[in-house]
Amino acid sequence: MFQQYFKFIIRKLSRNRVYTVINIVGLSIAFSAAWLIYSHTSNEWNMDGYLKNGDHIYRVINRNFNEPNWNCRNNSFFGLDAQQALPEIDRIARFFLKDYQIKTDDNTDFMIESRCALVDLSFFDLFERPVIQGNIDSSDFSWIVLTETSAKRFFDKENPIGKTITIKDPIYNRKKEVKCQVIAIIKDFPANSTLQTDIFIDCRLGHPYFSNERYSRSVYTYFRLSPRTDLERVEKALQEITLQRTETATHCSYRLQPLKDTYFHSDHIEQDELLRGSLSLTYLLWGITLLILLLAAGNFLLIRIAQQNRDSSRFAIHKCYGASNTHLLYQLISEIGLLTGVTLVLAFILTSLLHPYIIQVLSPDHVYPFLFFSFSNLLFVVFTCCIMGSICYFLYFHFKQRINRLGVKNILQPSPRQINLSQILTILQIGIFTTLLFYCSIIISQIHFIKDKPLGIITDQVLRISWLDNSSNYQALKEELLKHPDILYVCNGINIPDPGTPLTERIHFPSESEKYVDVVCMYGDEDFTNIYNIPIIKNQEFTPIEFNPTPENNYSSTTDVWVNKKFVETFKLDHPLGTILNQQRSVHYRITGITEDYHTQSLHYPIRPTMILPPSTYWLLIRYQPGKRQEVLEYLQELHRSRNPEGIFEYQEYNYSDLYQKDMAFMELVILFSLIAILIGGMGIFAFAIFMVESKTREIALRKVNGASERQIMLLFNRQFMTKVLVACVIGLPIAYYASRKWLENYAYRIEIQPWIFVLTIVISLCIVLLVTNWQIRQASRKNPIDTLKTE
Numbered sequence: 001m002f003q004q005y006f007k008f009i010i011r012k013l014s015r016n017r018v019y020t021v022i023n024i025v026g027l028s029i030a031f032s033a034a035w036l037i038y039s040h041t042s043n044e045w046n047m048d049g050y051l052k053n054g055d056h057i058y059r060v061i062n063r064n065f066n067e068p069n070w071n072c073r074n075n076s077f078f079g080l081d082a083q084q085a086l087p088e089i090d091r092i093a094r095f096f097l098k099d100y101q102i103k104t105d106d107n108t109d110f111m112i113e114s115r116c117a118l119v120d121l122s123f124f125d126l127f128e129r130p131v132i133q134g135n136i137d138s139s140d141f142s143w144i145v146l147t148e149t150s151a152k153r154f155f156d157k158e159n160p161i162g163k164t165i166t167i168k169d170p171i172y173n174r175k176k177e178v179k180c181q182v183i184a185i186i187k188d189f190p191a192n193s194t195l196q197t198d199i200f201i202d203c204r205l206g207h208p209y210f211s212n213e214r215y216s217r218s219v220y221t222y223f224r225l226s227p228r229t230d231l232e233r234v235e236k237a238l239q240e241i242t243l244q245r246t247e248t249a250t251h252c253s254y255r256l257q258p259l260k261d262t263y264f265h266s267d268h269i270e271q272d273e274l275l276r277g278s279l280s281l282t283y284l285l286w287g288i289t290l291l292i293l294l295l296a297a298g299n300f301l302l303i304r305i306a307q308q309n310r311d312s313s314r315f316a317i318h319k320c321y322g323a324s325n326t327h328l329l330y331q332l333i334s335e336i337g338l339l340t341g342v343t344l345v346l347a348f349i350l351t352s353l354l355h356p357y358i359i360q361v362l363s364p365d366h367v368y369p370f371l372f373f374s375f376s377n378l379l380f381v382v383f384t385c386c387i388m389g390s391i392c393y394f395l396y397f398h399f400k401q402r403i404n405r406l407g408v409k410n411i412l413q414p415s416p417r418q419i420n421l422s423q424i425l426t427i428l429q430i431g432i433f434t435t436l437l438f439y440c441s442i443i444i445s446q447i448h449f450i451k452d453k454p455l456g457i458i459t460d461q462v463l464r465i466s467w468l469d470n471s472s473n474y475q476a477l478k479e480e481l482l483k484h485p486d487i488l489y490v491c492n493g494i495n496i497p498d499p500g501t502p503l504t505e506r507i508h509f510p511s512e513s514e515k516y517v518d519v520v521c522m523y524g525d526e527d528f529t530n531i532y533n534i535p536i537i538k539n540q541e542f543t544p545i546e547f548n549p550t551p552e553n554n555y556s557s558t559t560d561v562w563v564n565k566k567f568v569e570t571f572k573l574d575h576p577l578g579t580i581l582n583q584q585r586s587v588h589y590r591i592t593g594i595t596e597d598y599h600t601q602s603l604h605y606p607i608r609p610t611m612i613l614p615p616s617t618y619w620l621l622i623r624y625q626p627g628k629r630q631e632v633l634e635y636l637q638e639l640h641r642s643r644n645p646e647g648i649f650e651y652q653e654y655n656y657s658d659l660y661q662k663d664m665a666f667m668e669l670v671i672l673f674s675l676i677a678i679l680i681g682g683m684g685i686f687a688f689a690i691f692m693v694e695s696k697t698r699e700i701a702l703r704k705v706n707g708a709s710e711r712q713i714m715l716l717f718n719r720q721f722m723t724k725v726l727v728a729c730v731i732g733l734p735i736a737y738y739a740s741r742k743w744l745e746n747y748a749y750r751i752e753i754q755p756w757i758f759v760l761t762i763v764i765s766l767c768i769v770l771l772v773t774n775w776q777i778r779q780a781s782r783k784n785p786i787d788t789l790k791t792e
Contacts, residue, residue, distance in 0.1 A: 018687075019303045019687060019690075020339075022303060022683045022684075022687050023299070023300055023303055023339060023343075024339065024342055024343055024346065025683065026295075026296050026299045026680050026683045026684070027296050027299075027300065027339070027340075027343040028343050028346035028347045028350060029296075029350070029676060029679065029680060030292045030295065030296030030676075030680055031296070031343060031344065031347035031384055032346075032347040032350035032351045032354065033292050033673060033676050034289045034292060034293055034380075034384075035348075035351045035377075035380055036351055036354060036355060036358050037286070037288070037289045038289070038376070038380050039351070039355070039370060039376070039377070039380075040285070040358075040359065040362050040363065041282050041285060041286065042376040042379075043191050043192050043368065043376075044192075044263065044264075044277045044282060045282075046192045046376075047192050047193070047194055047260070047263040047264075047275075047277070048193060048194055048259050048260050048262070048263070049192060049260070050190050050192060050193065051127065051128055051259070052128060053128070053224060054259055054260055055258075055260070056090075056224050056225050056226070056227060057126065057222060057224050057258075057259040058222065058224075058225060058231075058256040058257060058259060059220065059221070059222055059256075059257045059258075059259060059262055060072075060074055060078070060079075060082075060221040060222070060223065060238070060254060060255075060256060060257075061254070061255050061256075061269055062074060062252050062253065062254050062255075063252065063253055063255075064252050069268060069269060069270045070255065070268055070269045070270070071269065071270050072220060072257075072262075072266075072269050072270070072272055073218055073219060073220060073272070074218075074219055074220075074221045075218070075219070075242075076094065076206075076210040076218060076219045078219075078221055078238075078241075078242065079092040079093075079094050079219075079221040079223075080092070081241050081242075081244070082221075082237075082241055085237065086234060086237055086241075088225050088226050088229040088230075088234055089223050089224070089225060089234075090224045090225060090226050091122055091125060091126045091223070091224040092120070092122060092126075092221065092222065092223055092224075093119065093122050093123040093126040093127065093221075094118075094119065094120050094123070094203060094210070094219045094220065094221055095118075095119050095123060095195070095219065095220040095221075095222065096117065096118040096203070096206060096218060096219045096220065097115050097116070097197070097273045098116050098117075098118060098206070099113065099114045099115070099116065100112075100113055100116045100167045100168065100169060100199075101113075101167065101168040101169075102116075102165060102166070102167050102168075102199070103165070103166050104154055104155070104163065104165055104166075105163070105164055110166075110168060113199055115196070115197050115198075115199075115273070116167075116197070116199040116201055117195075117197040117199065117200050117201065118200075118201050118202075118205070118206035118210065119200050119201070119203055120203055121136055123200070124136055124145070124186060124200075126222060126224050127189075127195065129186040129187055129189070130186065130187050131184050131185070131186055132148065132184075132185045132186060132187060133159075133160075133161055133184065133185040134161040134182070134183050134184035134185055135183065135184060136183060136184045137183065141202065141204065142179065142181060142202055142204075142205060143180060143181055143182075143183045143201075143202045144167075144180035144181065144182055144183070144199065144200065144201050144202070145182070145184045145185070145186060145200040146160060146182060146184075146185055146186075146198065146199060146200075147185070147186055147187065147188045147189070147197075147198045147199075148185060148187060149188050149198055150198035150199055151182075160182045160185060161182055161183070161184070161185070162181065162182065163182045164179050164180070164181055164182075165179070165180050165181075165182060166179050166180070167180055167201065167205075178205055180201065180202065180205070186200075191368035191369075194259075194263055194275045195274065196275065196366060220272075220274075222259070223256065225256075231256050234256060235253075235255055235256055239252065239253060239254055242254075257269075262274065262276075263275060263276060263277045264277050264278075264282075271499075275365065275366050278662065281662070284666075284669075285669070288436075288669075288670075288673045288677075291432050291436070291677060292673065292677055292680065293387070294428075294432065295429055295432055295433075295677055295680045295681050296680055297387065297391060298425045298428055298429050298684060299429070299680060299681075299683060299687065300391060301391065301394075301395075301425060302426065302429075302684050302687055302688055303684075303687045304395055328396060328399065328400060329396050332392050332395055332396050332399075333392055336388055336389075336391065336395075337388075337392075339388075340384070340385060340388045344381060348372060351370065352370055352372070355369075355370040358672075361665050361668050361669060361672075362665070362669070364661075364665070423724065425684070426685060426688045426724055427724050427727050427728045427731070428728075429680075429681040429684045429685065430681065430724060430725055430728035430732075430765065430769060431728035431729075431731045431732035432677060432681060432732065433674070433677045433678045433682075433765075433768075434725075434729050434732040434733065434736070434762075434765045435732035435735055435736040435739075436670070436673070436674040436677050436678070436736075437674060437678065437761050437764060437765065438732070438733055438736035438740070438757065438758070438761045439674070439736050439740055439743075440670050440671055440674045441757055441760065441761060442736075442740040442743070442744070442751075442753065442757065443666070443670050443671075443740075443743070444671070445751050445757075446744060446747065446750060446751050447663060447664065449749075449750070449751045450602070450603045450660060450747065450749070451656060451660075453603060455497060455598060455599040456534070456596060456597055456599055456607075457496060457497075457532040457533065457598045457599070458532060458533040459496075459497075459654035460626075460654075461623055461624050461626055461629070462495070462531060462532070462621060462622070462623050462653065462654065463621070463622045463632070463633070463636075463651050463652070463653060464495045464619055464620070464621055464622075464651060464652040464653070465619070465620050465622065465636060465649070465650065465651045465652075466619060466620070466650055467619075467620060474492055477620075478490045478492075478620075480639075481620075481622065481639075484632070484635055485625075486624050486625045486628035486631055486632050486635075487622055487624050487625075487632060488530075488623045488624060489527045489530045489531050489621075489623040490527065490620060490621070490622055491524050491525055491527040491528050491530070491531045491620070491621040491622075492524070492525050492615040492619070492620060492621075493522070493524025493525060493528050493531070493615045493619065493621055494522065494524070494615075494619060495619070495621060495652065495654070496522065496532065496598070496600050497599055497600055497601055497602060497654070498600060498601060499601075499658045499659050502520045502521070502600055502601060503521045504518040504519060504520055504521060505518070505519050505521055505587075505611075506518055507519045507571075507581050507589070507609075508581065508582045509571060510571070510573075510579060510580070510581060510582075517570055517571070517609055518608075519567065519608070519609045519610065519611055520600050520608045520609065520610040520611075521611060521613055522600060522610055522611070522612045522613065523612070523613050523614070523615040524612055524615055524621070525614065525615055528612055528621075529562070529595060529612075530623070531621045531623050532598070534595045534596065534598055535595065535596040536593060536594070536595055536596075537565065537594040537595060537596060538577055538593065538594045539562070539577075539592060539593035539594070558580070558588045558589070558590050559587065559588070559590070559613065559614060560589075560592045561589045561591060561592070561593075561611040561612060561613055562591070562592065562593035562594065562595060562611065562612040563576070563591055563593070563595070563609070563610065563612075564594070564595050564596065564597050564598065564607075564609065564610045565594065565595070565597050566597050566607050566608065566609050566610065567609035567610060567611060568594060573591075576591050576594055577591055577592065577593075577594070578590065578591065578592075579591045589611065589613075593612075595612075598610075601659075602659040602660060603747055603748060603749045604746060604747055606748040606749075622636075633651070636649070636651070637649050678768065682768060685721075685769055685772045685773060686772045686773070689772065689773040689776040689777065692717070692720075693717075693776045693777060700713055703716075710778070713777070714774065714777050714778060717773070717777045718770060718773070718774070718777070721769050721770065721773050722766060722769075722770075724769075725762070725765050725766050725769050726762070728765070729761070729762050729765060733758060733761065733762075736761075737753065740753060741753070
């Protein structure tokens with residue numbers, strides 16, 4: 001019986017090649033897009049879910065009272081002190097990411113390895129990394145542990161246990177080489193882990209990060225707590241433990257963040273090296289996926305309804321010859337099951353090919369392979385089959401009801417409701433891709449706006465380099481650099497705009513000591529404004545002023561600063577030059593210069609009150625002549641080699657994508673999936689155009705016989721499609737407008753949604769629809785009406 005069904009279905013699909021191709025291609029593209037998004041989001045939702053005791057693991061975060069954000073780094077001694085004082089802590093693990101220069105005995109040159117981890121031995125137990133080879137023993141010193149991937153990369157097929165790896169810190173102790181012995185090989189971290197590291201080094205080698213208390217907030221600290229632990233009590237105890245080491249802990253509070261919350265719920269924490277996700281982007285991806293699946297399912301239903309008259313007639317005749325409703329169901333299950341199987345195979349091929357490119361957009365910092373034989377992919381296949389099964393049963397009950405209601409005699413009569421359902425599906429498809437088209441236009445316009453908007457500074461021809469040697473005299477080094485004819489200015493300071501969280505100081509109003517404002521701090525010397533071409537409004541040199549401390553006015557130190565115009569406006573300073581401002585820690589700032597406003601962050605944030613402080617960094621900012629970038633770089637590299645031959649020359653430049661990486665990825669995703677939606681929607685409209693032309697062939701022939709021209713026939717039918725486009729725009733554009741407004745609220749500086757965007761969206765939608773439908777209408781209007789009337 002099923003063999004007969006199979007032959008029957010093959011003949012039917014081959015007779016309707018256009019509909020079959022549209023169904024298979026549309027569903028394959030839709031399922032592939034959904035599969036790609038599902039593969040990524042299922043990995044995100046299950047982040048760190050591989051840990052059996054993951055519910056009891058917490059990351060320690062802290063915050064000073066005068067800071068807006070929390071910090072996930074702690075002092076190196078913090079975890080050990082807490083474990084000794086609190087019996088609720090079952091296990092601790094300290095973790096610090098660092099770039100190292102590494103070489104094996106077989107290599108003569110060092111290689112830079114990023115994201116090496118300095119860890120305790122307890123780290124491997126807390127994060128449940130099985131040992132494949134070797135043994136992790138605390139008696140060993142200067143040990144190193146590799147994952148399977150890194151062991152294969154360094155030693156290929158050799159046994160790595162007992163081998164020596166030489167490491168060198170490119171920042172501190174650059175000339176000191178440390179030999180480490182490979183003591184174990186562990187399993188790679190799974191794709192759904194926030195920790196993605198391949199090389200683990202004995203933390204006792206991590207000077208100064210693990211041995212110098214000055215380097216606070218350097219180490220990630222994780223606790224595994226006993227079940228039913230009172231978290232609030234532990235958090236309060238952590239501050240008391242820190243007080244025993246330093247009095248500054250009185251201004252610091254601690255929280256225990258569940259490990260499984262670190263990926264999606266860390267927006268309140270300063271940016272770090274660990275993986276982070278975005279709930280809003282994930283919800284957006286799911287929304288786009290549902291729209292694409294809805295379009296594909298609408299296409300399938302539209303085509304099946306277009307074939308409904310023939311199918312209903314065939315099923316009715318079969319029923320007259322003794323076929324039951326079960327036979328009707330079997331035919332539909334066989335046909336849709338065959339299409340689903342072919343579609344899933346094509347979708348799998350497409351997904352495998354596109355995954356490396358899509359994952360670079362979705363997760364450039366965490367690229368993982370696409371594995372078909374996984375539980376999550378099995379769930380996706382089951383979900384897809386459920387969708388197609390639901391469509392199958394919908395068609396079955398629809399056909400059965402129509403056959404039972406009308407009977408064989410009336411089954412050939414057209415049903416207005418069927419045509420209306422096709423029209424509704426067509427309007428829905430046009431509305432979806434019109435909505436995405438409008439949303440896409442807004443996103444592209446906003447990205448171009450933030451890219452082209454003046455920042456109040458000039459970031460071109462500016463390099464940031466580390467000091468050539470930590471022992472160098474800055475003034476002598478600056479004079480030497482300025483001797484180069486292509487170097488215009490040299491400054492000791494930090495670069496702007498900064499993609500991270502800016503440093504701030506809490507400054508009190510001169511006349512209201514209880515009122516304060518958090519002011520952004522920039523650091524640079526007298527050439528900072530020249531480096532970035534920041535316009536100066538006023539400046540004045542002041543001689544040092546000595547203050548006599550009194551109980552009422554205890555000035556301990558005074559620092560000259562330059563402020564921007566926003567600072568002056570915020571503090572309402574009528575005569576700002578020379579004004580003394582107080583800071584919380586008895587530090588006082590004297591305004592000696594005023595600049596125009598400039599952006600220190602991305603355009604997500606407004607311009608804030610900003611002051612330029614004397615520098616205390618090891619970074620140099622260099623402005624060079626236009627067109628002389630390569631010459632200046634070669635000069636700096638040569639100077640670096642002569643002064644510090646063991647060190648690594650590093651430089652940075654302003655990169656637009658550093659500030660707007662997520663925005664660019666968001667734009668690329670929306671554009672990509674909008675094109676997919678337009679393609680799928682276009683195929684559905686094409687199918688509806690075929691159905692409409694096939695159902696109107698007699699009408700077209702009669703009109704031609706009665707003198708209608710080809711142009712008049714095309715205008716008549718195009719008018720129907722134009723009406724559908726306008727109805728779809730009336731439904732879709734308000735939704736797109738609301739969604740666009742909500743997205744634009746993420747930016748302090750944004751475009752205005754102009755009326756021309758609405759007009760452009762409608763015009764493009766009309767053009768796409770008319771291009772898709774005109775070919776079919778033109779073909780039908782050119783047929784000989786006599787031949788048509790003979791066969792109809």
